[in-house]
Amino acid sequence: MCGIVGYIGKREAEPILLKGLERLEYRGYDSAGIALMQATPPSPRPEVTGRGKQGGARILVYKKKGRVADLEKLLKAKKLTANSFHLGMAHTRWATHGEPTDANAHPHLSNSGDIAIIHNGIIENYLSLKKILTEKGYKFKSATDTEVLVNLIEDVKKNAKVAINEAVRLALREVVGAYAIVVLSKDEPDTLVVAKKGSPVVIGIGKDEFFIASDATPLVEYTNKVTYLGDDEMAVIKNNKLTVKTIKNKIINPYIQKLEMKIEELEKGGFPHFMLKEIFEQPRSIKDSMRGRINGKTGMVKLGGIEKLQDKLFNAKRILILACGTSWHAGLEAKYFFEELARVPTVVEYASEFKYRNPVIYKDDLVIVISQSGETADTLNALHLAKEHGTTVFGICNVVGSSIPRATDAGVYTHAGPEIGVASTKAFTAQITVLLMMCFLLALKKKTMRKTEAQKIIAELENIPGKVEKMLLKNEAIRNIAKKFKNAKNFIYLGRGYGFPIALEGALKLKEIAYIHADGYPASEMKHGPIALVDENMPVVFIANKGASYEKVINNMMEVKARKGKIIAIITKGDAKAKKIADHVIEIPETPEPLMSLVASIPLQLLAYHIAELNGRDVDKPRNLAKSVTVE
Numbered sequence: 001m002c003g004i005v006g007y008i009g010k011r012e013a014e015p016i017l018l019k020g021l022e023r024l025e026y027r028g029y030d031s032a033g034i035a036l037m038q039a040t041p042p043s044p045r046p047e048v049t050g051r052g053k054q055g056g057a058r059i060l061v062y063k064k065k066g067r068v069a070d071l072e073k074l075l076k077a078k079k080l081t082a083n084s085f086h087l088g089m090a091h092t093r094w095a096t097h098g099e100p101t102d103a104n105a106h107p108h109l110s111n112s113g114d115i116a117i118i119h120n121g122i123i124e125n126y127l128s129l130k131k132i133l134t135e136k137g138y139k140f141k142s143a144t145d146t147e148v149l150v151n152l153i154e155d156v157k158k159n160a161k162v163a164i165n166e167a168v169r170l171a172l173r174e175v176v177g178a179y180a181i182v183v184l185s186k187d188e189p190d191t192l193v194v195a196k197k198g199s200p201v202v203i204g205i206g207k208d209e210f211f212i213a214s215d216a217t218p219l220v221e222y223t224n225k226v227t228y229l230g231d232d233e234m235a236v237i238k239n240n241k242l243t244v245k246t247i248k249n250k251i252i253n254p255y256i257q258k259l260e261m262k263i264e265e266l267e268k269g270g271f272p273h274f275m276l277k278e279i280f281e282q283p284r285s286i287k288d289s290m291r292g293r294i295n296g297k298t299g300m301v302k303l304g305g306i307e308k309l310q311d312k313l314f315n316a317k318r319i320l321i322l323a324c325g326t327s328w329h330a331g332l333e334a335k336y337f338f339e340e341l342a343r344v345p346t347v348v349e350y351a352s353e354f355k356y357r358n359p360v361i362y363k364d365d366l367v368i369v370i371s372q373s374g375e376t377a378d379t380l381n382a383l384h385l386a387k388e389h390g391t392t393v394f395g396i397c398n399v400v401g402s403s404i405p406r407a408t409d410a411g412v413y414t415h416a417g418p419e420i421g422v423a424s425t426k427a428f429t430a431q432i433t434v435l436l437m438m439c440f441l442l443a444l445k446k447k448t449m450r451k452t453e454a455q456k457i458i459a460e461l462e463n464i465p466g467k468v469e470k471m472l473l474k475n476e477a478i479r480n481i482a483k484k485f486k487n488a489k490n491f492i493y494l495g496r497g498y499g500f501p502i503a504l505e506g507a508l509k510l511k512e513i514a515y516i517h518a519d520g521y522p523a524s525e526m527k528h529g530p531i532a533l534v535d536e537n538m539p540v541v542f543i544a545n546k547g548a549s550y551e552k553v554i555n556n557m558m559e560v561k562a563r564k565g566k567i568i569a570i571i572t573k574g575d576a577k578a579k580k581i582a583d584h585v586i587e588i589p590e591t592p593e594p595l596m597s598l599v600a601s602i603p604l605q606l607l608a609y610h611i612a613e614l615n616g617r618d619v620d621k622p623r624n625l626a627k628s629v630t631v632e
């Protein structure tokens, strides 16, 4: 949550920073702000929001509640002198401490106006630090933890009489919490300081220029050389030189890697929203998740990322899956196939709950953490707890180089490509694809599946992108269904067995982007409570494909129909019985049940998308949400 971006080099900083903010806006959109270093102020001096002594360099800060576009308008009106800023930083906020207001927007200046900071994370001990600083006479204009940190840095700098990087380092030793920060000081107008603990930071290395960002998306058009800061590390960039050290002051050699990302992946490519583009990318993204990893003809499954440690998977007495939100739904779907096909008991836990109780973790458990962003704080913390118990942890992540894959023992990237719409779609189907491959690998090793059986189902998995393609042809028909239900106030989503996690995921998509209350439930549980909600105004979405519980689901549909509920059913192609009962049907091709979610979730994504879009919702940036939840 929150996006940070920084630049130091020869180019004009402002457009680079604003473009970077646009790319990072999915991380939070409560406010946006920019700080620009003016090394030699022109005369007469322009209006500034940051103070500073006459003559020397100054830091100009502009910030505003609202979107990046609002900040851009503000900057346009200010008519800043062209080509005069070559060092700066910018921030897009998801509010934690303090409401979304201009005053709480980042960057924050220290009391003297000499030091500016942007921050992603939470300073947990900010109240006690604030008390100490208040007693020393510091005043605060905002309700944020970040303003406390910048004044702590100022206080340390003043007392210890040290350079800005050393003041940051010493101040951070007093801080409890998570942060990715960029700091500028007007006394050193050629220096940019970055530090990280818990929240992500990547540094892009260009020719005589450096780019800082929360993820690699703002860097991609400038450089493909990047280094990710580790926890308790900081970087100082000065005189075209990058120095990386630990908070304990040990110089380290940064690991520089090649960025594999294409600029087209970051643009809407003619679609009105990233979410729709990402739904339509799924034939390709599912293919990319499988590429080189399976072969239906030979029954080969090869997951390079876990190969060295795959015995841990083969010998696991239990699989423990930890994740949040949509990733948790992918984990729940996996429980069904891991237990059915590989016969390994599988427990799926909300990572957010797991950390704060006293969970039973065995050494011979195999823990799998699932995260699109690789940065979710709850998942990261649950991962650390599992590791403290000596358990092997595998990761399934989408964002390469993010914190979770770096903290796991081994893992498999989903290779779905950047997911920018806040509601997760292609990452979900990619996660299930990877989990299926892991399951086949295990089932083959444990011989709970015969080779011929495995070959058949692997070949079926290879056919899934084609089936997803066919589902996408139903987009217009699904939009027509959405038109009929766009004014509904509530929805129920029901499924049994493999259909249950799909029901949960369908309901979550609708809630988060259409702001319509939706409850996902096992169809079998309906008569134990939720059926009381059913009347002629209640749309009920059924996952009613032909599978093990088909007849039972049909009975549940009859029960809803008897109470005049409106039924939208995902059914297997040609199923006349289900068609007769339902008010609206969306047919899916016949698919083995363990793979069914990859096909059946597509119409539910489209249904939620169209209901949201028809209601004029901000589909890619739904209210109160952020793409990567880096606070607990």
Ligand code: F6R
Pocket (backbone or CB within 6 Å): 324, 325, 326, 327, 328, 370, 371, 372, 373, 374, 375, 376, 379, 422, 423, 424, 425, 508, 509, 512, 627, 628, 629
């Ligand atoms: C829903 C959604 C969230 C995320 C959850 C976990 O569409 O996007 O529920 O799935 O915040 O995020 P990751 O997978 O990044 O750990």
